[in-house]
Amino acid sequence: MITLKDKNILVTGASSGIGRQIAIMASELGATVTIVGRNMERLGETISLLTGTGHKMYSIDLSVSSDIDQLITESLPYDGVVFNAGIVEYLPVKFLNDNKISSVFVTNFDSNVILSQKLIKKKLLNKKGSLVFVSSISSKLGVPGTAMYAASKAALSSFSKVLASELASQGIRSNSVCPGIIRTAMTEQASDVVSQEELKKAESEYPLGYGEPSDVGGLIMYLLSDMSKWMTGSDLIIDGGFTLK
Ligand SMILES: NC(=O)c1ccc[n+]([C@@H]2O[C@H](COP(=O)([O-])OP(=O)(O)OC[C@H]3O[C@@H](n4cnc5c(N)ncnc54)[C@H](OP(=O)(O)O)[C@@H]3O)[C@@H](O)[C@H]2O)c1
Known part of the structure; x- marks a missing residue:
């Protein structure tokens, strides 16, 4: 019943992991998809996995304002935007420095604020459009060592709520999703700082085990579709039951 037929959807961070899966699923549901990431080769792989025609890709760095301008200049109005690009940095607070503080925030928060603002100002969001921000549990x-990552995602969830209020009169919705651990390249990064034993123990705390990109993808398809037309300002946890306890 969920369809994205005739919808023009932008997905950031679509060169791998959750973003790639979102682009694939959106194309399967009939959307024309524009994908964004930095790595041209992996973006090309994503494009080759999409159903249908007319999809576009942009190899740009969202932390660079002029790169965002290039995307904006060449964009047609979108019916849905998934703000998914993000990075993680594991560092206890006592080891943070100015550079580490800003690098995570610039990618996970600032770039999403700038992109959404430019989309709004240039009237590149169609009426009844849906914005989805990929936050995090x-x-x-x-969790120790995640201060900047956690704070950047909390900021993103709050930003999405305010946007929901500001855009409701135009019929544009804004929601955020907070996934628990999903198996992607990002989670593999955790094995640099946490032992395999600890990773196994962490998974045992997930009643339904770790998630797959398609688990988050399903929720995001719903949020992009008109099935969720009465839903805005929500911050949805999807974590295989991790926060039940
Ligand atoms: N995996 C999890 O357990 C989990 C849990 C909760 C939330 N999340 C969130 O889900 C989102 C996707 O994560 P993932 O697990 O799929 O990670 P991933 O496989 O590492 O994907 C991250 C994506 O973001 C893109 N990206 C990063 N910095 C960018 C920049 N400056 N400009 C443009 N693109 C950029 C990457 O593209 P390039 O490498 O091509 O630049 C890549 O496509 C992130 O926001 C993450 O915080 C993940």
Whole structure:
């Protein structure tokens, strides 16, 4: 019943992981998809996996304002935007420095604010459009070593709520999703700082085990579709039951 037929959807961070899966699923549901990431080769792989025609890709760095301008200049109005690009940095607070503080925030928060503002100002969001911000369960927790990541995602969830209020009169919706651990390149990064034993123990705390990109993808398809037309300002946890306890 969920369809994205005739919808023009932008997905950031679509060169791998969750973003790639979102682009694939959106194309399968009939959308024309524009994908963004930095790595041209992996973006090309994503494009080759999409159903249908007319999809576009942009190899740009969202932390660079002029790169965002290039995307904006060449964009047609979108019916849905998934703000998914993000990075993680594991560092205890005592080891943070100015550079580490800003690098995570610039990618996970600032770039999404700038992109959404430019989309609004240039009237590149269609009426009844849907914005989806990929936050994280980390925004609700206090996992050691995740201070900047968690704070950047909490900021993103709050930003999405305010946007929901500001855009409701135009019929544009804004929601955020907070996934628990999903198997992607990003989670592999955790094995640099956490032992395999600890990773196994962490998974045992997920009643339904770790998630797959398609698990988050399903929720995002719903949020992009008209099935969720009465839903805005929500911050949805999707975590295989991790926060049940
Ligand atoms: N995996 C999890 O357990 C999990 C849990 C909760 C939330 N999330 C969130 O889900 C989102 C996707 O994560 P993932 O697990 O799929 O990670 P991933 O496989 O590492 O994908 C991250 C994506 O973001 C893109 N990206 C990063 N910095 C960028 C920049 N400056 N400009 C343009 N693109 C950029 C990457 O593209 P390039 O490499 O091509 O630049 C890549 O496509 C992230 O926001 C993450 O915080 C993930």
